[in-house]
Every structure is written in structure tokens, then in C-alpha cells.
Amino acid sequence: MVEKFVSFNSEYLLKGTLTVPEESKEKFPGLLIISGSGQGDRDGNVKGIEINVYKELAEFFTSLGFVTLRYDKRGTHESEGDYHETGVWDLIDDATAAVRFLKEQPQVDPNNIVILGHSEGAIIAPAVHKKEEVNALILLAGFFGPSKEMLSVQNTMAQKEVEEAKGFKGFLFRILKVSDKLKKNQEEMLSKVMSSDEPVIKYKGTKLNAKWMRESQEFNGLEQLNGVNIPVLAVTGDKDVQVPPTDVKNIEGVVKGDAEWHIVPNMNHLLRKYEQNHTILGLMKEYKTLVGQPTDPDLIRILKNWVTKHIQK
Structure with missing residues (x-):
């Protein structure tokens, strides 16, 4: 070839x-x-x-x-x-x-x-x-x-893994309330993306392709x-x-x-x-x-x- x-x-x-x-x-x-x-x-x-x-x-x-x-x-x-x-x-x-x-x-x-x-x-x-x-x-x-359901499934899996983590890592996750913070960050990020009409935004110092995220939510x-x-x-x-x-x-x-x-x-x-x-x-x-x-x-x-x-x- x-x-x-x-x-x-x-x-x-x-x-x-x-x-x-x-x-x-x-x-x-x-x-x-x-x-x-x-x-x-x-x-x-x-x-x-x-x-x-x-x-x-x-x-x-x-x-x-x-x-x-x-x-x-x-x-x-x-x-x-x-x-x-x-x-x-x-x-x-x-x-x-x-x-x-x-x-x-x-x-x-x-x-x-x-x-x-x-x-x-x-x-x-x-x-x-x-x-x-x-x-x-x-x-x-x-x-x-709906692609928004895929994002929800992935986020739920990540939160479940954090909550079910074993050993010292699991102990730290629970003490630091990582699962709650993860969920809050995801909700805040998505809210900021969906309320914007800009193609690119920043969230906590990270550049996000907001246009792609909004269109994915609707696809x-x-x-x-x-x-x-x-x-x-x-x-x-x-x-x-x-x-x-x-x-x-x-x-x-x-x-x-x-x-x-x-x-x-x-x-x-x-x-x-x-x-x-x-x-x-x-x-x-x-x-x-x-x-x-x-x-x-x-x-x-x-x-x-x-x-x-x-x-x-």
C-alpha cells in the first residue's frame, strides 16, 4: 500500500x-x-x-x-x-x-x-x-x-469511584470531601458554559471549548x-x-x-x-x-x- x-x-x-x-x-x-x-x-x-x-x-x-x-x-x-x-x-x-x-x-x-x-x-x-x-x-x-446523558454517566462513574476508593486514598477522598467538590465543580462549569454564547471561556484558569460543550449537550x-x-x-x-x-x-x-x-x-x-x-x-x-x-x-x-x-x- x-x-x-x-x-x-x-x-x-x-x-x-x-x-x-x-x-x-x-x-x-x-x-x-x-x-x-x-x-x-x-x-x-x-x-x-x-x-x-x-x-x-x-x-x-x-x-x-x-x-x-x-x-x-x-x-x-x-x-x-x-x-x-x-x-x-x-x-x-x-x-x-x-x-x-x-x-x-x-x-x-x-x-x-x-x-x-x-x-x-x-x-x-x-x-x-x-x-x-x-x-x-x-x-x-x-x-x-442524547450526548448530555453520556457526560452525566461519566461524571456519575467518576463520583462513584471516588466514594468507593479503598485504603488511605479513600480515607483522604472522604476527609477532603472530594466527591462533593467534584460534583459542585462539574455543575458550576456546565452552568457557566451553558449561560455563555462565547466559543471559548475560562473556568478556574482552564480554557474550555464552550461552543463544543454547548452543542454536545444538544446533540x-x-x-x-x-x-x-x-x-x-x-x-x-x-x-x-x-x-x-x-x-x-x-x-x-x-x-x-x-x-x-x-x-x-x-x-x-x-x-x-x-x-x-x-x-x-x-x-x-x-x-x-x-x-x-x-x-x-x-x-x-x-x-x-x-x-x-x-x-x-
Whole structure:
């Protein structure tokens, strides 16, 4: 396969990587990867945690005969713009521009395009399809419901972990009333964000992308899936603590096309095997232990079987 560094225009110039099968063929199906939230790069890496989630997925799908595109989000790494001023609908516009760019590539069949979204990418992928139609959606580790409920679930889990902490750490948490302070800070922060109309605000000295937070509170990924009449695959791991694993079942009865879902045993949010119990408070430390680990082979098997069934090459 051959990697090409490319750029395309949305509101700002965005930079990405196009991966093309080396074999000679007139046209290939195209696959766009939409990444999760945060400032990770197009390969799926953040400082100190280089797991290459999206690079591996791109190479896997290219090995199956796809031209794949992954890109740095607005205001991150090599792409232009301001990350902190970027809202959810800005991300949707950028991904829509990426689909159009992929369709224009001479090696790509514009009538055979798949979007693969991971985490937040899975949540917004159906909205991208509604702006620029594609032929299928693959939604990995997504949340299918009102996004404000996802934030509530994560906050509740964090508070519960603080309250149930053992040993000296638990003793300190209780003495310092960490759970109460955590809840109060979250409520104050959200109130300040929702009462503002500025794209960026500061809360206790920290810069917040308020526009993104407000739009996330109003966004409902399940509503965007309603009536989608193309094949949809949704997969989450049962060790995922960032989204409820059983949420993938919500696509049934909502998607009009062929809807298939899987909950993969011992797979976490970064699509790796993790047989221990994850914690919200210890995620970053735990994720660092996954560097060098391959994409979950059970997920790879599911993806390959689904592509064989639904995508003509």
C-alpha cells in the first residue's frame, strides 16, 4: 500500500493521509475515518500514548482493497483553525468536506463510500451521511442517545469511584470531601458554559471549548440515525467505560437499512484487549499500558466479515 499526504478545504485547510492499495485497479471503494474527541492526531495518538488506532484501521481496510482517508481535526497538528473554537457542527462540516474530497480521488469509486467513526466520530457519522450521502456506516465505541446523558454517566462513574476508593486514598477522598467538590465543580462549569454564547471561556484558569460543550449537550446521535437507509455496523467492547457497551443495541428499530451490532468481550474504548477492570479516574495510566498492543482480533474478524457481506469491491 502507498501513503499519500493530502490536504483539502473545509472552512480551514485540513491535512490528512490517503492510503491506497498498491495493486493496479481502476477504482476502489473509499473509507473515511472520523476520529474521537480531543486533540489526538490523524493516527489516533496523543502525547505519551501512541497506539495508532486509526493508522492500524486504515492499513487494515486498505489491505481489504479500500482507499482510506484519515485527517487531523481542525486546529490540531497540521490542520489549520482553532481547536478551542470548534463546535460539533464544525466537526460535522469538516468530515463532510473529507467525504467529498475522498469521492473526488481518481482511484476511488464515488458511489462506494463508507464512513468509519470512532467514539465521537461514531456519534456524528450519521449527521455527516445526511449532508453527503455514503453507502455504509461503521460505528465503533459510540454513544447512541442524547450526548448530555453520556457526560452525566461519566461524571456519575467518576463520583462513584471516588466514594468507593479503598485504603488511605479513600480515607483522604472522604476527609477532603472530594466527591462533593467534584460534583459542585462539574455543575458550576456546565452552568457557566451553558449561560455563555462565547466559543471559548475560562473556568478556574482552564480554557474550555464552550461552543463544543454547548452543542454536545444538544446533540443526539440516535436521532441522527433515525431513518438511515444504508447498512450500519455498531461495535463496542464490554470493557468500555467511556460509553455504555449495551448502547449499540439502540440502533435496532431506528436504522431502516441492515443494522448489525456486537459487544466484544474484553475490548476497551481504544479497541484493544484489556482483561482487567478499567476505571474512569485511572484511564490515562491504563491506556499507557496498551502501547504496542494490536487492534482487538475479534473486532478485526467482525469488520472483515461485515465488509465481505455488505461492500462490493
